[in-house]
Amino acid sequence: MFVPVFARVVTALVAGMALLSVLASAPAAALEAQDIAFYYGTRPPVDALRHYDQVVVQPNQLLPDEAAALLASGPRIFAYVSVGEVARNSVDLARIDQGWVIGNNSTWNSLVMDLAGAGWREFLLREHFTPLWQQGYRAFFLDTMDSYLLAAKDGAPRQRQEDGMVALLAEIKQRFPGVQLIFNRGFELLDRDARYADGILAESLFQGYDPVAKKHGPTPEANRTWLISQLRRARDQFGIPVTVIDYVDPGDWTTAEATARKILELGFMPWVANGDLTWLGQGRIRHVPRTLLALIDGGGDSAGEGQLDSPLFKHLALPLEYEGYALDYLNIEQDQLPGEPLLGRYAGVVSWLGERSSGQQAGVCARLQPEVKVGLPVAFFGSLPAGAACQQLLGYQQNGRAAGTGLRISAQDPAIGKLGTAPALRQWGLPDVRVGNSNQTWLQLTDAGGNQFDPIQIGSFGGLALQPYVMQYGADGSASWLLDPFTFLRAALRLPVQPAFELSTDNGRRIGLIDIRGDRLATPTDNGERAAGKLQELLSKTSLPATLALIEAEFDAPGLTDSEQAQRQAALKPLLELPQLELAAHTYSHPYFWPVFDGQRDYSALAHLYSVQIPNYAADLPREIAKPFDWLNGLHRETSSRWFGNAASTRNAALLIWSGDGKPGPAALATAQRAGVGHYGGGGIDWRFGPLKLAQLAPAARPTRWGTQVLTPLIDENSFARLWYGEALNYRKVLDWNRQLGGGNNGLVGARRLKPWSLSFHADAVLRPAGSALLHELLTVQAQEPLNHLWLSEYAQRVQAFQHASLARDLDGHWRVQGNGLHSLRIPASMGWPAANVALAGGHEDSTGRYLQLGADQAILRFNGKTPESLLLVDASAPLSSWSHGDDNDIRFRFSPRASVQFRIRLPRSCQLQQHGKTLKARSENPRADTARTQTSAAVNSNRSEGLSSYDLRGDAALAEVQLVCPR
Numbered sequence: 007m008f009v010p011v012f013a014r015v016v017t018a019l020v021a022g023m024a025l026l027s028v029l030a031s032a033p034a035a036a037l038e039a040q041d042i043a044f045y046y047g048t049r050p051p052v053d054a055l056r057h058y059d060q061v062v063v064q065p066n067q068l069l070p071d072e073a074a075a076l077l078a079s080g081p082r083i084f085a086y087v088s089v090g091e092v093a094r095n096s097v098d099l100a101r102i103d104q105g106w107v108i109g110n111n112s113t114w115n116s117l118v119m120d121l122a123g124a125g126w127r128e129f130l131l132r133e134h135f136t137p138l139w140q141q142g143y144r145a146f147f148l149d150t151m152d153s154y155l156l157a158a159k160d161g162a163p164r165q166r167q168e169d170g171m172v173a174l175l176a177e178i179k180q181r182f183p184g185v186q187l188i189f190n191r192g193f194e195l196l197d198r199d200a201r202y203a204d205g206i207l208a209e210s211l212f213q214g215y216d217p218v219a220k221k222h223g224p225t226p227e228a229n230r231t232w233l234i235s236q237l238r239r240a241r242d243q244f245g246i247p248v249t250v251i252d253y254v255d256p257g258d259w260t261t262a263e264a265t266a267r268k269i270l271e272l273g274f275m276p277w278v279a280n281g282d283l284t285w286l287g288q289g290r291i292r293h294v295p296r297t298l299l300a301l302i303d304g305g306g307d308s309a310g311e312g313q314l315d316s317p318l319f320k321h322l323a324l325p326l327e328y329e330g331y332a333l334d335y336l337n338i339e340q341d342q343l344p345g346e347p348l349l350g351r352y353a354g355v356v357s358w359l360g361e362r363s364s365g366q367q368a369g370v371c372a373r374l375q376p377e378v379k380v381g382l383p384v385a386f387f388g389s390l391p392a393g394a395a396c397q398q399l400l401g402y403q404q405n406g407r408a409a410g411t412g413l414r415i416s417a418q419d420p421a422i423g424k425l426g427t428a429p430a431l432r433q434w435g436l437p438d439v440r441v442g443n444s445n446q447t448w449l450q451l452t453d454a455g456g457n458q459f460d461p462i463q464i465g466s467f468g469g470l471a472l473q474p475y476v477m478q479y480g481a482d483g484s485a486s487w488l489l490d491p492f493t494f495l496r497a498a499l500r501l502p503v504q505p506a507f508e509l510s511t512d513n514g515r516r517i518g519l520i521d522i523r524g525d526r527l528a529t530p531t532d533n534g535e536r537a538a539g540k541l542q543e544l545l546s547k548t549s550l551p552a553t554l555a556l557i558e559a560e561f562d563a564p565g566l567t568d569s570e571q572a573q574r575q576a577a578l579k580p581l582l583e584l585p586q587l588e589l590a591a592h593t594y595s596h597p598y599f600w601p602v603f604d605g606q607r608d609y610s611a612l613a614h615l616y617s618v619q620i621p622n623y624a625a626d627l628p629r630e631i632a633k634p635f636d637w638l639n640g641l642h643r644e645t646s647s648r649w650f651g652n653a654a655s656t657r658n659a660a661l662l663i664w665s666g667d668g669k670p671g672p673a674a675l676a677t678a679q680r681a682g683v684g685h686y687g688g689g690g691i692d693w694r695f696g697p698l699k700l701a702q703l704a705p706a707a708r709p710t711r712w713g714t715q716v717l718t719p720l721i722d723e724n725s726f727a728r729l730w731y732g733e734a735l736n737y738r739k740v741l742d743w744n745r746q747l748g749g750g751n752n753g754l755v756g757a758r759r760l761k762p763w764s765l766s767f768h769a770d771a772v773l774r775p776a777g778s779a780l781l782h783e784l785l786t787v788q789a790q791e792p793l794n795h796l797w798l799s800e801y802a803q804r805v806q807a808f809q810h811a812s813l814a815r816d817l818d819g820h821w822r823v824q825g826n827g828l829h830s831l832r833i834p835a836s837m838g839w840p841a842a843n844v845a846l847a848g849g850h851e852d853s854t855g856r857y858l859q860l861g862a863d864q865a866i867l868r869f870n871g872k873t874p875e876s877l878l879l880v881d882a883s884a885p886l887s888s889w890s891h892g893d894d895n896d897i898r899f900r901f902s903p904r905a906s907v908q909f910r911i912r913l914p915r916s917c918q919l920q921q922h923g924k925t926l927k928a929r930s931e932n933p934r935a936d937t938a939r940t941q942t943s944a945a946v947n948s949n950r951s952e953g954l955s956s957y958d959l960r961g962d963a964a965l966a967e968v969q970l971v972c973p974r
């Protein structure tokens with residue numbers, strides 16, 4: 007943004023004006039202006055910007071997909087257009103007629119353009135406004151509106167320029183119906199052009215920016231007083247909403263917030279950021295980052311990022327997801343760190359690097375130094391970052407020698423060794439690092455010579471945890487944590503107390519999943535048996551929602567006779583009649599080794615790697631990933647299944663479950679992204695034998711630049727095969743694992759609910775008598791658990807939403823939640839409980855945490871620590887499909903289609919639940935009862951005016967809307 011031009015000596019205009027009177031309280035109507043943010047950098051943080059009503063961007067900084075994502079995100083996006091100047095480094099410079107230039111702005115090294123002539127105006131309309139309109143922009147921010155005053159200060163020249171400006175504004179409004187315009191200043195023309203303004207803006211009211219010295223600082227009081235008078239005139243006389251941009255150093259939140267409050271007190275909408283508007287600063291609301299920048303190295307995996315092989319992905323991602331944080335991966339061997347400020351956009355940086363050259367790591371450390379200086383925490387895991395810049399950043403010292411004999415632990419934080427045995431003391435590989443003066447040691451070792459080594463530290467920069475005292479690897483490659491990652495990460499990254507979006511809970515209950523891969527579903531065995539029939543028999547004994555992924559080529563591939571095709575289709579039809587079954591695609595031919603599509607070696611010749619052999623077929627990604635949905639949706643149209651009240655023809659398959667190794671590379675992921683296909687599979691666990699360990703658990707999401715892969719919560723494909731073939735009874739381990747991962751007394755790490763309850767198996771497992779019996783047993787146990795069962799497409803949607811959900815806080819301390827389809831929150835007990843809110847559906851507390859359920863994608867929450875009188879829904883066995891909260895307790899809600907729904911709710915005294923005007927009968931419960939199931943805290947149920955009741959809805963009642971009816 008160009009610095010505005012002051013056309014007059016302001017001291018003459020402010021004579022006799024008292025600043026105190028200027029700062030008087032503004033009328034309430036002035037706050038009708040909408041929240042606004044400015045972001046002029048690359049890689050726009052779309053999720054953060056969704057909190058604002060209006061967002062101003064520079065389109066030439068955005069890639070086409072970034073612009074499309076912004077335009078679809080919700081806020082009105084204003085495209086920056088400079089109408090009065092052209093920068094000398096602009097692409098416009100070679101295209102303009104030099105006769106249109108009337109002056110020079112030396113401060114910004116730009117040319118002042120002639121608005122009086124039709125040539126420049128038509129150029130703007132043709133080369134800027136029209137292309138931007140065609141790209142989808144429906145609003146423009148007009149900068150440099152008063153630059154003509156540099157060349158035409160008064161008289162007839164000035165009059166011609168102002169006439170040209172008014173003509174340009176009129177033409178914009180005429181050519182682009184419904185367009186909205188925000189002016190940067192332009193006070194001189196308000197008498198003539200106010201009717202074209204949908205907003206007006208001025209800069210540097212309290213804090214300004216010197217583009218030459220590149221410094222921020224307070225503005226002169228005289229300028230301030232004159233500017234306030236002009237802004238008040240625009241607001242009060244012309245009714246134009248006013249925005250003020252002020253400038254402070256990135257990270258100076260104290261000044262930014264104080265400045266925003268001053269602007270708001272005047273009745274203007276504030277935005278306080280850095281001089282080039284690349285820092286997510288402070289407005290009436292401030293984005294609260296819940297994304298971490300994850301730095302990795304290496305390049306050996308199929309995605310070309312080293313991501314799947316990175317210890318950060320394999321070990322750190324899950325604990326960070328549990329704490330509520332999404333990860334944005336960056337490979338330092340392939341990409342540069344963003345040039346824009348990281349603080350405000352990211353909650354911190356976490357890194358797990360191997361032993362690489364000092365150049366790459368030193369470059370990273372040099373880039374992070376200014377960020378750490380202003381408060382961005384960084385946690386380094388793995389090897390010691392090399393280079394002087396890294397040593398300066400992390401504040402460690404060195405002995406200059408390797409550890410000698412007689413090594414002993416001389417200091418140890420309680421978190422070290424908490425997850426397993428005490429670390430084995432090794433001289434070999436011990437990094438030569440001593441704690442700096444400002445750092446705190448968490449693990450200190452001393453050798454016989456008195457040399458000190460501190461491989462685990464907390465410092466002002468964040469934290470440092472180095473091998474071999476972080477992770478212990480067995481002979482088989484299995485990993486075990488030597489420290490508590492939850493405790494260390496909270497300390498190193500200084501994680502604040504804030505709500506965490508939940509991936510394992512929905513409507514107060516732990517999520518339950520049943521995932522069936524359709525391998526050999528209809529292919530007959532040697533004795534003529536087909537898995538489809540036995541699977542239908544197994545699933546018909548339960549009403550739990552389950553997802554079945556079909557391999558298209560097993561049913562209609564070339565090479566099958568018409569008779570065999572008919573037999574396989576007939577075997578499938580009884581399964582399609584099961585109303586609890588959701589269909590998904592398991593590709594066309596079941597490729598096993600996905601990296602082959604990115605040029606890596608094809609291992610498909612190995613006998614145990616299953617795929618459908620199709621004559622004369624060469625694997626084709628669109629055929630494998632996108633086309634199977636045409637066939638699947640045809641099956642939906644043919645079946646007579648009710649699909650829980652939805653017409654079969656309207657319930658289309660929406661999810662692809664990856665086959666084989668579950669490691670799609672860039673080509674496969676990009677194909678799915680282009681086709682708009684959700685996808686799931688891969689990940690799970692890295693288990694070999696013995697008890698399950700935290701370090702063996704994969705995260706829920708694998709975010710890549712080609713889309714987010716949703717990973718299997720518990721079992722991956724390779725572990726599955728090992729557990730079934732030859733060791734079928736070993737599969738019972740998943741029962742113990744599911745219990746462990748639910749927290750409580752069986753928690754893997756304390757009382758943490760780490761994963762949904764998940765049962766994942768291949769269809770051909772039912773062909774084994776032992777397998778069919780075991781699956782029946784596991785399904786029976788799962789049905790008895792108090793779970794909220796989701797179809798995989800519903801769970802995948804939540805994981806996708808987790809990557810993009812966002813938080814913000816306003817100046818009054820209210821939390822603003824953008825769930826993006828994810829409505830379950832876990833909150834620290836220290837936050838208390840939220841006050842009444844129309845977007846809150848319910849909440850409860852158990853041994854694994856305190857949970858809130860939102861009834862909408864957006865909510866504004868004020869936490870007051872009081873009894874949650876408005877948290878009605880305690881838990882339910884189905885997701886909410888709608889929740890509306892009107893006046894006088896007019897609450898209506900509906901559950902997603904299920905065969906039956908059980909839910910518990912707190913009813914205000916004398917209130918009832920009704921369906922179709924008839925009162926629902928409920929079984930009253932003691933709020934303190936059933937502690938084994940929910941362990942609901944006494945604090946939640948201390949309000950004696952409310953009773954806890956249970957309801958069971960079946961059949962049509964499970965589909966109908968429920969209404970809370972209270973006496974008036």
